[in-house]
Amino acid sequence: MFRRSRLAGTLAGLAALLLWAPPPAASATATAAATAAETCAVRAPGASAAAERAVAAACEQVAAGVWYTWGGGHGPQPGPTYGQVDPTDPASEHDPERLGFDCSGLVRYAYARATGSDILNGVAAGQFYTHRAAERFTAAQGLAPLVPGDLLVWGTSQKVHHIALYLGAGKMVEARQSGTKLMVSDVRLGGDYFGAVRVNTGPVTGHVFQTWGTGVWTKAEPSVRAARVYAFPGPTTIRVQCQKHAEKVTSDGYTNDAWSYLPDYKAWMTNIYIKGPAWLDTVPTCTF
Structure with missing residues (x-):
């Protein structure tokens, strides 16, 4: 009995040893979790097909390891370009050697790829205040009303300085700063987060005009003394x-x-700087 029991015990121990596998290393588990958290992709429902294509185009550049470069992406056609030295940022000294995008260059490229047309050619402020806005959201509204492909901006009404594409689930894809590559980040609410805009990729509605001049201010009221x-x-x-x-x-x-x-812009502008007659044809009179 003793020998048979001892043999059975030995066999059971060997079987347990053969079936046992070591748990995954903690570092490997953490790396996999971090990689999943930083995946660049549409992360929520509700976006238009064009907005999803814009996200995909930006994410392709992330996967390719493209650099942030100051002024990048603002060539004659949408796409990565060599950057410039930003006089305010010592980290940009190598940007002229790096083919890539700045924040608005990436947004321009993403929506050009999505629509086949260069609909957001401009700097961050011009993209946020685009006449192609389908809907606008204030900072106070947070992320709840947003869908992938919406444009997030940081700054003030007088100076918008950064823009990114929302992915959903609190994540965004951005060209953030010199010395880094395009990346997926948590949306930075608070601070100088200014709001968001949803891009209308279809026909533009309303009365559309061109301005002329440089440094022309819009005003809170129809007066030169207004804010x-x-x-x-x-x-x-x-x-x-x-x-x-x-x-x-x-x-x-x-x-x-x-x-x-x-x-x-929720603002007024003197007609002097709008191309056309002194009183614009087809535009109705304001009742407020």
């Missing part, structure tokens, strides 16, 4: 909701008392 909202860095495509006669303005050899309301 500044945003300055157009150069000629810009805008959407005009309505116009009205208000304070008379003399500038650049012209005098006009007509002001237009720009819904994308």
Whole structure:
């Protein structure tokens, strides 16, 4: 009995040894979890097919290990370009040697790939205030109303300085800063997070015009003394909701008392700097 029991015990021990496998190393488990957390992809439902294609285009560049480079992506056609030295950032010294994107260059490229047209050619502020806005969201609304492909921005009404594409589930893809590659990040709410915009990739509705001049400010009210909202860095495509006669303005050899309301900026602009007649054809009179 003793020998048979001892033999059985030995065989059972050998079987247990053969069947036992060591648990995965903690570092390997952590690495796999981190990789899953940083996967660049659409992470929530609700986006349009075009927005999903924009996310996919940006994520392809992440997978390719493309660099952030200051000024990158703003060539004649959408796509990576060599950057420039940012005078305010010592980390950008190698950007002229790096083929890549800055934040708005990546957004431009993503939506150009998604639509087959260069619909967001411009800097971060111009992309946020685009006349192609389908819907806008304030910082106070947080992430709840957003869907993948929405554009997130940071800054103030007078200066938007960063833009990224939302992936869903609190994640975004961005070209963040010199010395780094394109990346997936947690959305940074708080601080100077300013809001988001959903891009309309279809036909543009409303009364669309072009501005002229540089450094032309929009105003909180139709008056030169009103608070500044945003300055157009150069000629810009805008959407005009309505116009009205208000304070008379003399500038650049012209005098006009007509002001237009720009819904994308929630601001007013003197008609002097809008290409067209002094009183814009087809645009209705504001009732407010």
